[in-house]
Amino acid sequence: MTGRRRVLVVRLDSMGDVLMAGPAVRAVAAQPDTELWFLAGPRGKSAARLLPGIDELRVIGIPWITAVDRPVDAALVAEVNALVAECRPDEAIILTAFHQSPLPMALLLRLAGVPVIRGASVEASAGLLDGRWIPGETFPEDIPEPERNLAIVGLAGYSLPEGDDGRLRVTLPAERPAALDALPEQYLVVHPGAQYPAREYPADHFVDVVRLLTQAGHAVAVTGGDHETELTARVAGSTGIDLGGRLDLGGTAIALAGASVVVVGNTGPAHLAAAVGRPIVSLFSAVVPPERWAPYGVPLELLGDRTAACMGSRATLCPVPGHPCLTSVTPAQVVAAAERLLTRA
Structure with missing residues (x-):
């Protein structure tokens, strides 16, 4: 353990969705004594590698989010359990688009032992999410996806540091092809x-x-x-x-x-x-x-x-x-x- 508080941010979609999570990632990473782990899907991992603020990146294909050739079975549960055992997060924040539910992932993380899980859901979420944030009620729904992600981490107490304009950002590789x-x-x-x-x-x-x-x-x-x-x-x-x-x-x-x-x-x-x-x-x-x-x-x-x-x-x-x-x-x-x-x- 590093002694720092660990936050697991989850965004399991494609490249563009992960890039639009970037401002929210920076908001979480900006908090003092915070170590940020990011869980991506196979289609988003390359984008996640370019995002500032991620200390550790892990990848799991989740079939109800993107098309991956795997079933929902005990092997998937074991993979999530292994991630949580390695990371030992103090908190997980699940970022989703308006047409997605965070609850299936929240269930896996809860069973794996994550003590605090945040996310936004129109469905009842007692026992799965800590607090219920309802899209369209707790925060506006028809807003740009980067602002939606910032709203979710903002409800968890994370905000962009002074001077960060909230735009998308990547770290360019040092070597030019x-x-x-x-x-x-x-x-x-x-x-x-x-x-x-x-x-x-x-x-x-x-x-x-x-x-x-x-x-x-x-x-x-x-x-x-x-x-x-x-x-x-x-x-x-x-x-x-x-x-x-x-x-x-x-x-x-x-x-x-x-x-x-x-x-x-x-x-x-x-x-x-x-x-x-x-x-x-x-x-x-x-x-x-x-x-x-x-x-x-x-x-x-x-x-x-x-x-x-x-x-x-x-x-x-x-x-x-x-x-x-x-x-x-x-x-x-x-x-x-x-x-x-x-x-x-």
Whole structure:
């Protein structure tokens, strides 16, 4: 034991969700004599490694939060028990989105022996959570996700230190990837991929966006993961700089940090761009509300038909023929939005 009070902060979702927990993590970590352990899921661990304030990171795949190929069984219970035995937290704080319940995780942590467990739940939680914080009653519900997370840790007594503006933040790796040597001093980034098809701007539109930007005299880098190399090569074409599959998350953060503007859909790299303070053209599908999940705390051009029939459906596959909430946005409109942000810089 270190003699410091240990707090286990739990956020088990994807990259963007973990990045939006960053201000709450800093609020907990700022308290004197506090050691912060963070429990992430497999999809969020790379983002958690970039967050300031985390002393120890652990990873467990929880199938009711993100799609992981494992059952809810005794092995899962044993894994949580082992984490608690190693960490021995004085308190756990479970961060969840509005459509999630903290109670299943709270039950596992309670059975493992965590003495104090905090979280926000619309469901009765006696014996599982210490105190009942009700979203929509204890704190407003239609607020940006970083503010929701801050509200939850704030109810537990944690607040940001003086001088912390509450924006997203990451610690950039010290080593710059060699792949970035191809970038000029001034460039824009286009990130065409998204985790779910319902949030994807059409690839053909992205091809035209890159073409129009380069015709206007801008250098354009196209980013994407290992599974998106075919997409990034297509979008970059002969004029863009294809970085698809050549960067890990830290390298992507460095690439985004150097960009004048980032063009991206509602996906994790949008929040990574916000965490490095870049202006963003956000191609935001109507399936989730931008009031909660739009890029936070940076200059923003939000594009997309937010009144489309898919509004608020949380669909992963677009339920409306033609995907009109995003296909209605023309490449020329995307380029005009980027130019407006460049003018404001």
